Amino acid sequence: GESVGLHLPTLSVQEGDNSIINCAYSNSASDYFIWYKQESGKGPQFIIDIRSNMDKRQGQRVTVLLNKTVKHLSLQIAATQPGDSAVYFCAEVSGGYNKLIFGAGTRLAVHP
């Protein structure tokens, strides 16, 4: 079946370094992907999205890269800050009814 998974369950970085969180997906027909940030006790918060007709999209301090050949997504966070500490999920929009399929999540821990 369809699935979206992450390569690393945890990632520890130093404040100021760049972070890269990876994600693999299995449904080659998916045309829309979203990265979410979830802080403890809160619901997922939208970070950035990308459509399958793009390879790269940049936001403020974040960049998402999409490699359709190997069905891989990555989220790059520049100059990581303590406030970036959270669990990050990639999600794939499936079918015609906007169903989000989530991966297992990566916990990002930023150390001073």
Place this chain on the structure above:
Amino acid sequence: EADIYQTPRYLVIGTGKKITLECSQTMGHDKMYWYQQDPGMELHLIHYSYGVNSTEKGDLSSESTVSRIRTEHFPLTLESARPSHTSQYLCASSENQGYTFGSGTRLTVV
């Protein structure tokens, strides 16, 4: 400021009790969803709705039920709670491909 509201935020109840988790949104979205999330794990879709009187089961089997009598309201009910239902329940709504999530209800069944 959240446009989707879930109550209660935390709930501890005894086994066998009937409970209803509330979810309301003020954005007029037709599509609404319930996800179940264990700590540190991914979100699993358990129910969704495309509009009033439309409900469907999600990818993860759940003993809960939902109703959609009004566009803005999508409650989830457990007729007889069990410890295995202990989890976080997140509600979301969407328009086109933009999702908004509530803060969730953390349910503990003892």
